[in-house]
């Protein structure tokens with residue numbers, strides 16, 4: 001599994017030419033299934049209702065674990081996704097976003113909504129203070145995170161920096177390691193949107 | 202004696218300097234290019250500045266500062282894989298939560314004392330690597346704003362830059 005992943009990432013780096021028929025993100029065999037897990041969605045209410053990790057029918061769902069006080073990785077990835085969707089145009093309207101906070105103590109529902117709104121018009125923000133529930137979901141995605149208070153009082157947060165594209169059955173179609181960029185996301189989304197259109201027409 | 206040729210060369214030189222808007226060289230052997238700060242998303246008081254830097258002589262970038270009207274504090278930071286991170290628990294930190302045990306591509310940010318600048322090599326501060334971290338922003342960074350950033354080097358040199366706020370990297 002690790003070797004396969006390394007191979008996929010190597011081919012990503014080596015992919016200088018514009019082969020627009022090939023996914024540049026990581027595709028695992030077998031694919032990771034995440035439809036069985038859920039977290040409270042706080043997009044429209046602070047109390048939350050269960051959100052399952054699958055896309056609406058005819059849509060794709062991009063899932064990202066992050067936190068709003070993240071200055072580097074999170075805004076880079078979310079801005080790249082915004083750029084990719086903008087470049088694709090209206091066909092990218094079927095691309096939905098689920099943003100999960102790994103720092104629920106500082107990221108309130110209101111903060112999350114405001115933050116996600118900077119990067120997307122269509123989004124779901126997910127938050128739980130039940131760390132067991134968060135761990136279950138992270139494990140399903142093979143992701144992880146931690147929150148540490150340092151000696152000087154600052155809070156250090158670590159998290160898996162990948163984004164995941166999930167289909168309507170809860171299968172992870174593509175995993176985007178950090179650094180794939182707007183170009184890589186655009187390439188993969190165009191392919192996935194085309195495949196989705198073909199399969200439903 | 203100033204010849205026509207040297208005047209011409211001087212004119213070309215200044216033209217090059219003017220046309221090269223994204224790069225600044227204070228003739229101190231230091232060149233900075235592609236500097237930018239990310240536009241603030243809503244609801245965050247942290248920011249980051251990136252640039253490419255080249256020093257003619259081997260040097261180190263040791264500190265960074267911005268006016269209080271921009272942020273309370275600026276530091277040099279680096280993103281690292283969790284397995285490679287300095288053990289924060291050893292430094293007296295306490296881990297509040299560890300979720301799912303660090304399996305896949307987990308990264309964390311850490312403060313660095315200095316960034317090595319080998320002679321003549323271009324070192325990039327870029328997303329996923331080094332950045333200038335801005336803490337407690339006085340106000341959100343908006344596209345069109347310019348930040349005055351001062352770099353201090355191990356050699357004692359300093360360099361002042363004007364950094365534009367942008368949506369994405371130049």
Ligand SMILES: [Cu+2]
Nearest residue numbers: 071278310334
């Ligand atoms: Cu930082």
